[in-house]
Structures are given as structure tokens and as C-alpha cells.
Amino acid sequence: MLVVKKFGGTSVADKERIFNVARRCIEDYKKGNEVVVVLSAMGKQTDVLLDMARDINPKASKRELDMLMTTGEQVSVALMAMAMDALGVPAVSFNAFQVQMHTTAVYGNSRLKKIDTERIRTELENKKIVIITGFQGINKYDDYTTLGRGGSDTTAVALAAALHADACEIYTDVDGVYTADPRLVKDARKLSEITYDEMLDLATLGAGVLHNRSVELAKKYGVQLVVRSSLNNSEGTVVKEEVKMEKMLVSGVAVDRNVARISVIGLLDQPGVAFKLFNHLARHNINVDVILQSVGRDGTKDISFTTTADDCDEAVEIVKRHGEGSLKCQKIEVEKEVAKLSVVGAGMMSNPGVAAKMFEALYDVGINIKMISTSEIRVTVIIDDKHVEQAINSVHQKFSLGEN
Amino acid sequence: MLVVKKFGGTSVADKERIFNVARRCIEDYKKGNEVVVVLSAMGKQTDVLLDMARDINPKASKRELDMLMTTGEQVSVALMAMAMDALGVPAVSFNAFQVQMHTTAVYGNSRLKKIDTERIRTELENKKIVIITGFQGINKYDDYTTLGRGGSDTTAVALAAALHADACEIYTDVDGVYTADPRLVKDARKLSEITYDEMLDLATLGAGVLHNRSVELAKKYGVQLVVRSSLNNSEGTVVKEEVKMEKMLVSGVAVDRNVARISVIGLLDQPGVAFKLFNHLARHNINVDVILQSVGRDGTKDISFTTTADDCDEAVEIVKRHGEGSLKCQKIEVEKEVAKLSVVGAGMMSNPGVAAKMFEALYDVGINIKMISTSEIRVTVIIDDKHVEQAINSVHQKFSLGEN
DSSP states (O other): OEEEEEEOGGGGSSHHHHHHHHHHHHHHHHTTOEEEEEEOOSTTHHHHHHHHHHHHOTTOOHHHHHHHHTHHHHHHHHHHHHHHHHTTOOEEEEOTTTTTEEEOSOSSSOOEEEEOOHHHHHHHHTTOEEEEESSEEEOTTSOEEEOOTTHHHHHHHHHHHHTTOSEEEEEESSSSEESSOTTTOTTOOEESEEEHHHHHHHHHTTOOSSOHHHHHHHHHHTOOEEEEESSSOOOOEEEESOOSSOOOSOOEEEEEEEEEEEEEEEEEOSTTHHHHHHHHHHHTTOOOOOEEEOOOBTTEEEEEEEEEHHHHHHHHHHHHHHHTTTTOOSEEEEEEEEEEEEEEOGGGGGOTTHHHHHHHHHHHTTOOOOEEEEETTEEEEEEEGGGHHHHHHHHHHHTTTTOO | OEEEEEEOGGGGSSHHHHHHHHHHHHHHHHTTOEEEEEEOOSTTHHHHHHHHHHHHOTTOOHHHHHHHHTHHHHHHHHHHHHHHHHTTOOEEEEOTTTTTEEEOSOSSSOOEEEEOOHHHHHHHHTTOEEEEESSEEEOTTSOEEEOOTTHHHHHHHHHHHHTTOSEEEEEESSSSEESSOTTTOTTOOEESEEEHHHHHHHHHTTOOSSOHHHHHHHHHHTOOEEEEESSSOOOOEEEESOOSSOOOSOOEEEEEEEEEEEEEEEEEOSTTHHHHHHHHHHHTTOOOOOEEEOOOBTTEEEEEEEEEHHHHHHHHHHHHHHHTTTTOOSEEEEEEEEEEEEEEOGGGGGOTTHHHHHHHHHHHTTOOOOEEEEETTEEEEEEEGGGHHHHHHHHHHHTTTTOO
């Protein structure tokens, strides 16, 4: 059996944890499995590097930032190979150049295109554990790129797909996917199984366990994922195409607090305004999430949208540059203290009452809804960040998610 | 004019120094020159990484050590590109993969074979300063290798040769090549010029300013080197084929304290013993320096040799393994507190009195000589490390090196 195991930064933050991960991988190896390990940078190393960069040049180019960042995972994989070797198991580490982890050209938020598995297979045949840098790739210019947030998950899934792995295990600091964040909701319950689509919505919406791109990729290539804890041996949550158990109305409530709302007030109410606005943002690789456009009035209209809090300042700058110029907007408003709350469930498709039930749960505790967005299996609202805890508990209870 | 400028770890140890180096390179760039910069890892970063590795696995494989170490220079070059960019000059950083810095297969102490200059030339034509990781290369397996001590000097010279650079400037924390280490000898004098051969002997013998491989390479390809200080604008020392000024008898006195002496006592006095002994060491890439073989007696003979202090333990282990086995030696003695003192000078070739004069200088201050080795332009002795300061001053004075 070929297993891809991915461990995040906290799992390799120090010597002790590195050896823990090494032992865990060796367990699998000793069962006769072929083991491929994907690692993130140690602990807060990515932040340390980012701080160094910002100190030198707050507007450092993304190309050079990626050049800097990618050293983080390389340190992790080299140390892990040394740890396994110290435990008597042959291991070899690779970076993105060595396994030709090809991505799109863009820096800072690239997408994987192709992986050369030949070298990995050779080393697996040599009975080595193969350890690969997550998060990073190389583009057509032979420059380093990085895959953006949660990029190591994507690396793991892509490797599992390319190697036709029998399992892809994502180790995190939680032991699976919960009906809600257990830090916020006391009776949150761990799900034993969840569909790709539900996980996709949970991931996109900030459940924080898996990154959406990794779930997309897993769905596309039918890679069965297991989300498990690196700290204990509990079963975890399996993410796959169909779940056996009867579908619940709602599988979970997700919160994303890394959100900012930008409102562009008084745009000319004429065709092409929204296109132009979002085209400028897209060209700068800024992901826009919930979009709300007001009904036109007095020849003008307002457009509100959310971005990640990280992208907010850049987005505002772009909107200012173009918005005040060709788009002739009157005012730009920014709210950084907002959060996104969503309920997700494949069962929703055949049950129209979910949105209303969610709004009721928020009304019960007097929370104002700022924006609403829905999909087939999801209802999302934007609320003030300070109400998050109250809101998620009320919604969790309204859908009886704590009960088995 | 195309200039290659190399800066060591202390020159890029923190933000302020990084900007100093950036400004220095930009000065050259603004004169219309094409500038290629070679950097080492920041400050003590190589030691930090090495300590991490030793903590995890004291016997870490050299392959994984190189994988770890090479992150150091990558951090330096990325930050330098950001600094130059902050100062308004376009710059781009490259690692060994990106400029295909091909080396021999061996890890930890590899040799450069070939560099692909196409990408560098393209970026220079784009009016960018090109910043390249020193010390590192890649081998035929597409693994990282490192060039051993002083490797960044070698990278700079190799790049200067490959790019047919008009100048290769090696910036260090001293402002040139001295007749002796100014920290040890008060009236040591800076040389304005020195030949490759003299520099080669001084480098090999521990003048510590330039690494011997870099000088060898410079000689082979006729790359004129300038050794300068990164801290001031003084002229430095030019290293080239022929020096104009009248050749002095001796150009300098060099000390190497990173030396250990290993004596293998009571080997069988039969053909092939020395070959076998040193063949084993060579196969483990251990450089042996001064070798002394006693005249045979009672059917046995003794062989003493020196290695770097770093290699000593490994060398002893190898000698033990083979020496006590097939070579049937009676005893192995190790002395770690020894140093190598040498006088170097192209003028020596036509003047046989130099060795005697050096021995006299040591006799004057009552210092015992443990081993002697000579070449055409060099006399080397091994002495107790505790006598180094006294010895170098006595020799420096005997040859009147402090006088112009």
C-alpha cells in the first residue's frame, strides 16, 4: 500500500515533535507500506521569514518572497530525513525542484499543474521513506512559487493523485472534521465521514481543517482523504464521494474570521461596472468571496464584497485607484471586524427550509445579518466578528448538530 | 564592465549590513556596470542549522546536511534582492538549481564543474542586478551539494570565469592580504599585489582570506581577484599571475590552527602500507596535509599526518578500522593542539636559505618543530598551538616583513 501523509507546521515545530512524526511514519513503513511524507515549515518559521522580509522591504516582490519562504519546508524535510535515519530507517528529502513540482506562473498563490513522480518511485523502490516539501512549486521560469494558504494539503493530495496512492492522510492539530469549531461550540461533534462537496464548502468557509484547493483536487482525482490528529491515534474523518450513513440536513457550521468587507458606494449604474471592478481585483490575484450589489437608485448603485483580511488593504488600494478613476465611485467603506458564518450540508438540496432556520437562530439571539450568500448545499451570512461565538452556538443548537 | 562581487556571512548578518552591501553593489550598477553578487548564509546561520542537525542526528548524512545548509544562502539572496528593490534597483535572486551550478557528486565538499550562464545573462540584459547563492551546487542526481569551507569564494570565481567577468571582488572582514594575521602580528603589512601561487600557498596554509580552491580556479581561468573589505573603501590586494614590484624573498607568514596530527605507530614495513592507509582516507574524502614517514626499524615504521581538526575524529575512526585490521598497526596517537606555520614567497625558488632562516627564528624563541614540509615557494612546520603567537612574530621579524 502506498500512503501519503501530510503534517503541518505545528507537528514539526521542535525536535520532539519531529521525532514523533518520524515514529508515526516509520510505524506505517514497518507494516510494509510505501510512505511519502509531505511537510510544512517548522512552527512559526514562515512568519519569522515573512517578518524578516517585511523589515527589509514592506513591498517585497512576491517572486522574492517565495524564494525566501520555500527555505522553510526545505529545513523541515532535511531534519525529518535525519530523524528517520537516526531511528534506523532510510529516508530521503526532496524540494520542489527535485520532484519537478510544476505550477502556474503566478507567485504567492500558485496552482499545481504536474508532478514528476519518477524520482519518488525510484526511492520508494529503494525502500526509502520519501519526504517532500509541501506548499512550494516551480513555474515555467524555473522560479519557486508557493501555493498560498493550506498549500501543503494541496501538495499532499496532488502527490497522492500522481502516485495513485491508496490513502492520503492529512494530520492536523484537531482529530477530524467537527460539526463546528470545538473551541467555540462545546457540544460540537466529530463527523466520521463527509462528502467532498460538504468538505469543500466547509473548507472554503473557514472550518480551517483542510484547504479548499486540496479538497477540490481530491474530488477531481477521487483521492480519499483522512483528516487525523498528529497528537493521538483516534480515527479521524474520512472525506470521500459518497457517505454511507443517512444524510443529515446540515453537517456542520463553519466560521471564517479572516474576512473583510469592502463597500464601493455610488458607482455609475451602467453595464460593465461590476465586470471592470472585479476584473481589476482578479488581475491582482485577489479572491473575492461574497458579493452583494444594491438595486440602482438615482443613476448609481453600491457594490459590497468580502475578501480575506490579508488581501483587504491591497484590494482597497486597487479599488481606490480604479474606482475613483474610470468607475467614478463616490465613497469606499471598509469593515475589518466581520466574520463569515455558514451552514453546510448535502441534505440541504432537497430541503428549502435551511436558510430560514439559520436566520431564525441568529434572530433568536438578536444578531444582525450584513450580507447573505447561498449555494445548493450552503447558507452563508456575514455578521459582526464580536458576535461569532454566540451565533455559532445558536445555529449549532438550532440544527441539533450536537446529537448523534 | 561585468563585475562579480562576493560577500561573506558577516557582511550580510543583519538588516543594516544587507543594506550596506546593497548600496555598495548599486554604486557599481549606477556606473553602468553589470553586477553579479554572490552571497554566503547570514552571519552564524550555517552554524545554527548545523546545530539543529546535530541535535537531531549527530551522524546525519552529508546529503541531508547539504539539503539543510543550502537554505542559508537562499535566505540571504532573497533578502538582498528585496533590499535592492527597496532602494529602487531591480534585482533577482537565484539558487543553484536556477543557474544549474553543476558539481561533482560528492556531498559536503563538492567541486564545481559547469555553470549555465544563460539565465544570468538574460537578467543582466534586463538591467537587473543578479544575486546568486554561494557555497552550493547541484550534482548529477539533482541533489544539493555544498563546496566545503570558503565555498562562496569558489562560486564567485567560477561565475567570473564562466561569465568572462572583467573583475572578481572578494569582500571580507579584512581589507586585503597581509604579511601575517594582523591580530597576531602587530606590524603585519598589507600587500598591494600577490601572485596566484603565493596566494594559493597562503590560502591553503590558513591565511583565511581566500579559499585555496577559489585561487586555483582563478589561476586556471586567469580571473584577476581583488580582496577587499566590505567595511571600508581601501584598495585591497590584487591577486594575479605576475606582480610588477620586485619579488620579495617571502610574501607572508600563514597560520592554520584548524589542524590535528594523527600518528600511526608500528605499521608493518612493507610496500603498499602508505597507499592503503591514505587510500582509505581519500575514499572518505578526508584531506590529508603534511605527511611524515619514519625510517623503518625492527620491521615496522610509523606514519604521521595532519588533517583539519574537523576531519580528525572521522580520520581516526577510519585509521582504527583499517589500521588495526589489515595494516596491523600497534598504536594510534592523536594530537589536536597543534598548528601549522608557513612562510610563502615566489622569491624562495632562487634562494635556498629560507627554510634555515625560518628554523632559526623558531630556535631563537625555543619552539620545538614537530613536522616539516616544503614546496618550491613554501616552508611549513607543525608546532604546538600554544606557541603560535610567539612563533609567527619571531618569523615575521626575522624576514623583516613589517618593512616596506
